[in-house]
Amino acid sequence: MAPGLNAAAIAAALKAEGILFWIDGRARTVRLKLDGRAARPAARDILYRALNGLEPHFNVFLEDAPFCFMPDAWDHALYRKKAGARYKRISACAACRMKAACPGLKKGSGFDAAPRGLLKPVLPAPSEIVFELTKKCNLNCRLCFASASDETQPLDALREVLRGARELGVRNVRFTGGEPFLSASLLPLLKAAKAAGLYTLVNTNAALPDPELFKAAAPFIDNVLVSLQAVSAAGEKAATGGDFKVKLANMKLLRARVPVFRLGTVASEELMAGFSAYLRLARRLKADIWEIYRPMPDGRGKERAAGLTPGPESFRKLSSLIAAAGSAALRIVLANPLPLCLVPEQQRMNLLGAAYDDGHTRLVFDPRGFFKPSYYIEENLGADLGKAWRSAALKKINSTAGLPRACRGCDYLLKCLGGSRAAAKKARGKYSSPDPWMPEPRLRNT
Numbered sequence: 001m002a003p004g005l006n007a008a009a010i011a012a013a014l015k016a017e018g019i020l021f022w023i024d025g026r027a028r029t030v031r032l033k034l035d036g037r038a039a040r041p042a043a044r045d046i047l048y049r050a051l052n053g054l055e056p057h058f059n060v061f062l063e064d065a066p067f068c069f070m071p072d073a074w075d076h077a078l079y080r081k082k083a084g085a086r087y088k089r090i091s092a093c094a095a096c097r098m099k100a101a102c103p104g105l106k107k108g109s110g111f112d113a114a115p116r117g118l119l120k121p122v123l124p125a126p127s128e129i130v131f132e133l134t135k136k137c138n139l140n141c142r143l144c145f146a147s148a149s150d151e152t153q154p155l156d157a158l159r160e161v162l163r164g165a166r167e168l169g170v171r172n173v174r175f176t177g178g179e180p181f182l183s184a185s186l187l188p189l190l191k192a193a194k195a196a197g198l199y200t201l202v203n204t205n206a207a208l209p210d211p212e213l214f215k216a217a218a219p220f221i222d223n224v225l226v227s228l229q230a231v232s233a234a235g236e237k238a239a240t241g242g243d244f245k246v247k248l249a250n251m252k253l254l255r256a257r258v259p260v261f262r263l264g265t266v267a268s269e270e271l272m273a274g275f276s277a278y279l280r281l282a283r284r285l286k287a288d289i290w291e292i293y294r295p296m297p298d299g300r301g302k303e304r305a306a307g308l309t310p311g312p313e314s315f316r317k318l319s320s321l322i323a324a325a326g327s328a329a330l331r332i333v334l335a336n337p338l339p340l341c342l343v344p345e346q347q348r349m350n351l352l353g354a355a356y357d358d359g360h361t362r363l364v365f366d367p368r369g370f371f372k373p374s375y376y377i378e379e380n381l382g383a384d385l386g387k388a389w390r391s392a393a394l395k396k397i398n399s400t401a402g403l404p405r406a407c408r409g410c411d412y413l414l415k416c417l418g419g420s421r422a423a424a425k426k427a428r429g430k431y432s433s434p435d436p437w438m439p440e441p442r443l444r445n446t
Contacts, residue, residue, distance in 0.1 A: 017043035028346040033063040041108035067098040068119040069071040075414040098119035128362035133169035133183035139240040143266040151367035176203035190220035207242040218257035262289040294336040297426040312437040319343040337420035354417035402432030
């Protein structure tokens, strides 16, 4: 198994709970198969622990467990209708996001007789809401998908949205912009979110020349994501117009004060040419995770400078570079949705897939006062979070029904979700269309 994992201890714990597992070293996959004895809280706990340890190093699949047994691991589940078996629905099915894909509980299985309350619906509410506090920004990044504007919401209105999200069952709240530290609402909202027991995330460029702002906010931030588009003063000036010395000092300040410190880089030709320099800096900063983003279309039609953004072949190369740079201390992932079949199977654990985009698990509260599926899908889902989450418009965007037949039967579908719905709409006019970066052989299999 991977470095740092006690393979013997994990294997013994899984066996004790009636869980079989297979490891395919060549494909870097682990399959965990549950039998009837595994329908117990203790089995679920060991499965979650095993999954957390294995996921950064392997593609992990959970076989024969209904989605509601491990609702926080739904994208790892392989649970399909079996010929001759009979199934039933339970009360949790009504609010479950996986209802359309799930045949129900198999009658006569251990899960059919599971203890009351053990089975929970998947995503009855978003796992996260994102507040775009402002569109204003102190930088002018060449690869930014956002559009600068003066739109914003008053603090009282934002507090009300936060209260509603907590009541609905949302667990994570993220604050972004523009640059969120330009908003006077950031600090009071962070304090309110922490007081409500929410997990707090902040996206920032860390380039404001006022370290006291970051010091004041840091005690209320669980997870910070800092955009990183250059590794030198000259590179920063060209890429963002900012001061790299200021940014570097603030990144070190945040690293020292925030539990989880992440870096995020929109892929560019400069990154491709200087990957090793970026990697050295990420390690020097002791980042927990470095996310590399596929450039996404902007919902308001903003065009980027030509020749700056790499295509699918460059992302295949990036995937290989990430695999070669593997480190226990720094996890590097390709974020923003990509078709997982773009890269070899043994590299797919380094792709986050589409679960965090396109409204699959989270919604964004726009400064204009409505929820939308993502930063770059500008569809107005309304101001009521519950109604937005249950809306027909969101279900249509999230649908995988228009994907090629090979996708609909793929073990990776729930992680991949067909790639980017935003890129599909931009390229082909429909959210339900295949991602334009999907390899041609799969597109022919319709």
